[in-house]
Amino acid sequence: EQIMRDADVVITHAGVGSAMSALRQGRRPVLIPRRREYGEHVDDHQVDLGRALSRRGLAVVREAGDVSAADLCEAAAALVTTLEDKVPISLAEPLERAPSPRKSRTNGSVHWPTR
Numbered sequence: 001e002q003i004m005r006d007a008d009v010v011i012t013h014a015g016v017g018s019a020m021s022a023l024r025q026g027r028r029p030v031l032i033p034r035r036r037e038y039g040e041h042v043d044d045h046q047v048d049l050g051r052a053l054s055r056r057g058l059a060v061v062r063e064a065g066d067v068s069a070a071d072l073c074e075a076a077a078a079l080v081t082t083l084e085d086k087v088p089i090s091l092a093e094p095l096e097r098a099p100s101p102r103k104s105r106t107n108g109s110v111h112w113p114t115r
Helices: 002-006 016-024 045-055 069-077
Strands: 011-013 030-032
Touching: 011 016, 016 045, 030 045, 030 069
Parallel strands: 011 030
Antiparallel strands: none
């Protein structure tokens, strides 16, 4: 983490741990998602995470061969601050109104009802 804090730019894959580590150290990372189509991962969750962070201005997301000097400058120019006293997520609705899971009588699996 000290290396990330001291770096001008952090370039990493778009895994949750790597992306969050960079953000916690105050760096807007350049994320290069590992992709299913190249056999790098089982699905494209890194693409989804990268898009979500990019939409919020928290990351620069590019394919490996598409990273430019402008991308590196953009990432280096931004510092990310965290708000320690803020709740990082909120529920869409209060817990008391959320649906309860139902256990299947046939095979014991748990199913969450949809709305």
